[in-house]
Amino acid sequence: MLIGSEILTSAQMRAIESDAIGSGAVTGLALMEQAGAAAAALIQQATPSPKDVIVLCGPGNNGGDGYVVARHLHDAGWSVRVLGMDNTPGADAAHMKDMWLKRGQIRPLSDAQLMCEPPANIYVDAIFGTGLTRKVAGDLHRILLRLGGRNDDAERYSGRIYAIDCISGLDLDSGQMPGWSSEHMQHAPRANMTVAFHRPKPGHLLRPGCLLTGDLQIVDIGLPETKGTVSPAPPLQAIWPQFPFSRSQVRPAIAQRLAKSPLDHKFRHGHALVIAGGAEHAGAARLAARAALRIGAGLVTICPPSQAMPEHNTTPDALMRHPVDDTQELQDLLADPRITAICIGPGCGIARATALLPAILAAGRPCLLDADALTALSRDRSLFARLHEKCVMTPHEGEFSRLFPNIAAKQGRGPTDQLTPTPSRIDMLRMAAHQSNAVTLLKGPDTVIAAPTGACYIHTALDVPWLATAGSGDTLAGIATGLLARSLPATDAAALAALIHASAARKFGPGLIADDLPEQIPAILQMLLT
Ligand SMILES: NC(=O)C1=CN([C@@H]2O[C@H](COP(=O)(O)OP(=O)(O)OC[C@H]3O[C@@H](n4cnc5c(N)ncnc54)[C@H](OP(=O)(O)O)[C@@H]3O)[C@@H](O)[C@H]2O)[C@@H](O)CC1
Numbered sequence: 001m002l003i004g005s006e007i008l009t010s011a012q013m014r015a016i017e018s019d020a021i022g023s024g025a026v027t028g029l030a031l032m033e034q035a036g037a038a039a040a041a042l043i044q045q046a047t048p049s050p051k052d053v054i055v056l057c058g059p060g061n062n063g064g065d066g067y068v069v070a071r072h073l074h075d076a077g078w079s080v081r082v083l084g085m086d087n088t089p090g091a092d093a094a095h096m097k098d099m100w101l102k103r104g105q106i107r108p109l110s111d112a113q114l115m116c117e118p119p120a121n122i123y124v125d126a127i128f129g130t131g132l133t134r135k136v137a138g139d140l141h142r143i144l145l146r147l148g149g150r151n152d153d154a155e156r157y158s159g160r161i162y163a164i165d166c167i168s169g170l171d172l173d174s175g176q177m178p179g180w181s182s183e184h185m186q187h188a189p190r191a192n193m194t195v196a197f198h199r200p201k202p203g204h205l206l207r208p209g210c211l212l213t214g215d216l217q218i219v220d221i222g223l224p225e226t227k228g229t230v231s232p233a234p235p236l237q238a239i240w241p242q243f244p245f246s247r248s249q250v251r252p253a254i255a256q257r258l259a260k261s262p263l264d265h266k267f268r269h270g271h272a273l274v275i276a277g278g279a280e281h282a283g284a285a286r287l288a289a290r291a292a293l294r295i296g297a298g299l300v301t302i303c304p305p306s307q308a309m310p311e312h313n314t315t316p317d318a319l320m321r322h323p324v325d326d327t328q329e330l331q332d333l334l335a336d337p338r339i340t341a342i343c344i345g346p347g348c349g350i351a352r353a354t355a356l357l358p359a360i361l362a363a364g365r366p367c368l369l370d371a372d373a374l375t376a377l378s379r380d381r382s383l384f385a386r387l388h389e390k391c392v393m394t395p396h397e398g399e400f401s402r403l404f405p406n407i408a409a410k411q412g413r414g415p416t417d418q419l420t421p422t423p424s425r426i427d428m429l430r431m432a433a434h435q436s437n438a439v440t441l442l443k444g445p446d447t448v449i450a451a452p453t454g455a456c457y458i459h460t461a462l463d464v465p466w467l468a469t470a471g472s473g474d475t476l477a478g479i480a481t482g483l484l485a486r487s488l489p490a491t492d493a494a495a496l497a498a499l500i501h502a503s504a505a506r507k508f509g510p511g512l513i514a515d516d517l518p519e520q521i522p523a524i525l526q527m528l529l530t
């Protein structure tokens with residue numbers, strides 16, 4: 001699959017840190033020095049001219065990093081003010097605090113003090129990181145709201161906040177701000193850049209955390225390489241939108257399958273069926289079919305009911321057309337073993353999806369279930385029970401709630417003081433994939449994909465809001481179908497489809513309509529395969 005970045009939970013990160021320190025490979029002090037120095041360097045790179053900073057240091061090691069940042073910026077000639085806690089932190093942070101005190105003073109970390117300070121060009125949030133144990137309350141909460149502009153002085157902080165590890169108060173495992181009401185969330189501080197260490201955490205990539213994180217920079221602080229060895233838990237990976245898109249991000253076996261050998265004929269690249277419905281929704285299935293062709297399926301046949309066939313007598317000429325009016329006709333078609341993937345849902349109609357799904361699921365072939373097929377599955381639990389591990393479901397949030405009402409019910413109980421108050425999007429998707437026995441892709445700016453094995457990918461693409469347009473989901477379904485037809489395993493097909501879909505939108509830019517998406521695929525394949 002894509003060589004994405006491993007994501008670690010806060011607990012996994014703490015375990016790696018304590019193992020590394022326990023084995024003598026590194027010291028906590030050296031890690032903190034590296035972390036603070038790297039953050040200071042990135043802040044300097046990002047802000048070449050302003051040289052006036054306020055560093056807000058919390059009670060623990062995140063605050064310790066803050067003292068290191070303050071020292072490095074001071075030594076680089078910046079004017080540095082530090083607001084800190086009157087507490088006794090752990091030994092490493094205490095040492096860094098002392099090092100700072102040799103250079104400057106520490107004023108109290110209070111809302112009143114921050115309000116009195118003359119404005120700075122840059123604010124460094126080093127209050128809390130991975131050690132958050134409860135909701136942030138009282139004066140520290142007021143400070144965070146001030147940084148988020150609640151006091152009508154938004155322009156003072158906007159675009160000037162640099163977060164160490166995360167915006168303080170963010171639960172890095174769920175992406176939630178525990179205890180923050182929706183009114184408070186309007187004034188949650190947003191970082192211009194977040195400098196985090198060793199690996200991204202789920203909270204950097206899931207909403208609302210990803211909206212508060214800004215440009216996420218992951219820096220190496222000298223911890224040993226851990227990829228794949230952290231715990232027996234199934235892997236959790238980020239599919240970076242920021243990756244320079246090239247073959248190096250794709251496992252050689254997948255790249256080989258995407259490329260076409262001169263010795264291959266069209267059937268070697270799979271034959272996808274796209275089930276279409278009535279004439280009024282013909283466009284959805286045609287978008288999916290076009291995308292499946294563009295991603296390189298050897299053949300794609302669109303299968304409308306016979307009365308809707310005239311609607312499909314149009315381009316692309318490469319598309320084959322075959323009417324399917326009932327289960328028997330579909331079964332006759334599926335008797336051809338060269339049909340390697342089926343897409344059902346876009347523009348299909350719920351009644352037609354309900355009628356045809358038993359034959360499709362019984363065929364045991366890779367299949368993509370979207371839109372009306374998902375509604376059919378949510379209404380008929382006996383169909384749901386026939387899903388299998390070669391199925392990929394691509395629900396949006398409404399469809400997800402209907403498919404998995406028991407999982408969705410665990411969500412949205414309002415703000416709570418506890419960390420990880422309700423299942424995160426990752427937990428939900430893992431439960432859904434386990435429950436359905438199908439690869440499940442929950443669409444959104446933070447798309448999460450989970451396999452029944454528990455393997456999970458996050459694809460965060462906040463930079464392509466124009467992807468929210470009619471027919472966009474149909475195109476995603478078509479790309480995934482084409483990849484399934486080309487014999488990519490279901491999880492890989494879903495994850496690669498999410499990446500190619502967002503990359504196509506990024507390539508086209510604002511003004512995008514879904515018809516434009518398949519047309520970007522050749523250039524993206526070119527980048528992937530060279
Ligand atoms: N892992 C690594 O490899 C490295 C990690 N590094 C850095 O360390 C950071 C983690 O440090 P950390 O564990 O000390 O936690 P941190 O976030 O500073 O907070 C803990 C303090 O806050 C307190 N506290 C918690 N919640 C609170 C609340 N709601 N309201 C009020 N207080 C609250 C808590 O008190 P307590 O819960 O015990 O009452 C404790 O005093 C990490 O993000 C990174 O920046 C790097 O230096 C190098 C390598």
Ligand SMILES: [K+]
Binds near residue numbers: 126128
């Ligand atoms: K922080």
